[in-house]
Amino acid sequence: MREPKPYWRDVPQELRKQVEHKMAGTIKRATRVFGGYGPTATFRIFLEDGRTIFAKGAGKGSIAENWRVLPMEEAVYREVTAIAPISPRYFGSVSVDGWHLLLLEDLKNAKKVPPWSEAMALQAIRDIAAFHVRGLSEAGKVEEMGSKGVIDNWLNIKNNRDEREYFLGLFQENREDAAAWFDAVIDRLIPIESELMRPDQPWGLIHKDIRSDNLRLQDGSLMLFDWALACRGPLIFDVGFFFPSIEGEGGPTAECLLPAYMHEMAEHGIHFPAFAIHSVAVATAGFFASRAGKPPIPLLPRLRDIQRLQLGPALRWSCNLLGLPQPPAFL
Incomplete structure (x- = not known):
């Protein structure tokens, strides 16, 4: 099931004229583009001169969250130069009442993932490291990352009966074993998770939302989009939350990829204490553990599936790092 998105026919004529003026070309046609997990307005626009551009933003049917983060994403495209080598080109924006679209380079010919190869995943990790190094001088251009919802998930599952039920419900016939595992490890997980923001x-500067639907590989290099959540935060967060996406889609594990990131950063004198690695692994698992078992969200119908996909690898990685027993399989 796909999320609801507006059709090109819903786009006002005035907005179309603004696109043509901004791009100095006539629109031949446009199509909806699906990607991500929300009801954003996303189109591929074909111009008469053969160019194509990608338009994304908010319009008919968009939710409040779309409107909230869109100005933040536009500000990153406009003001943060560190993203240029790793993001689509930004051509500007257009708006009328009820609509606001960003006009971006079309990455239609870039390679999608999955499938992942080890070489592709390692290149993506090295490109993230290079972005992190470039972005150090521009971290002051974005807001600081908040801690709510990222350092308290295991604590909430322990203290809230409904949260615990949602999590254990993932395991179905393995529920009793999962409950025993949870009770055995939870007091180890909570304090480690709480250290993520030290x-x-x-x-x-971090992207904060790196996963396969937010990236392409162009000429072998990583291209990231959806910069709405970019902020100033722990650098390890970007790769830590990305690893389970890669593994869940059949790619290499965090144990394979993390050394490549650490090596690239060490080449620039940037080193990570052990607590940072442990805390991001545990916090990643807690993030998905607190969400994957909850009821579907009507406007984001595929979100729970992707959260479950990432939860398994995140649990495996965090338990492996800490020497904890692995949880039973969930279905």
């Missing part, structure tokens, strides 16, 4: 680790 200031005594490398901080800088």
Whole structure:
């Protein structure tokens, strides 16, 4: 089931004229583009001169969250130069009442993932490291990452009966074994998760939402889009939350990829304390554990599936790092 998105026919004529003026070309046609998990307005626009552009933003049917983050994403495209080598080109924006679209380079010919190869995944990780190094000087251009919802998920599952039920419900016939596992490890997980935002680790500009539907590989290099959540936060967050996406889609594990990131950062004198690695692994698992078992969200019908996909690898990685028993399989 796909999320609801507006059709090109819903787009006002005035907005179409603004696109043509901005791009100095006549629109031949446009099509809806599906990607991500929300009801954003996304189109591929074909111009008479053969160019294509990608338009994304908010319009008919968009939710409040779309409207909230869109100005933040536009500000990143306009003001943060560190993203240029790793993001589509930004051509500007257009708006009328009820509509606001960003006009971006069309990456239609870039390679989608999955499938992942080890070489592709390692290149993506190295490109993220290069972005992190470039972005250190521009971290002050974005807001600081908030801690709510990222350092308290295991604590909430322990203290809230409904949260616990949602999590254990993922395991179905393995529920009793899952409950025993949870009770055995939860008091180890909570304090480690709470350390994710400690200031005594490398901080800088992060994308904060790296996963396969937010990226392409163009000429072998990583291209990231959906910069709405970019902020100043722990650098390890970007790769830590990305690893389970890669593994869940059949790619290499965090154990394979993390050394490549650490090596690239060390080449620039950036080193990570052990607590940073442990905390991002545990926090990643807690993030998905607190969400994957909850009821579907009507306007984001595929979100729970992708959260379950990432939960398994996140649990495996965090338990492996800490020497904890692995949880039973969930269905």
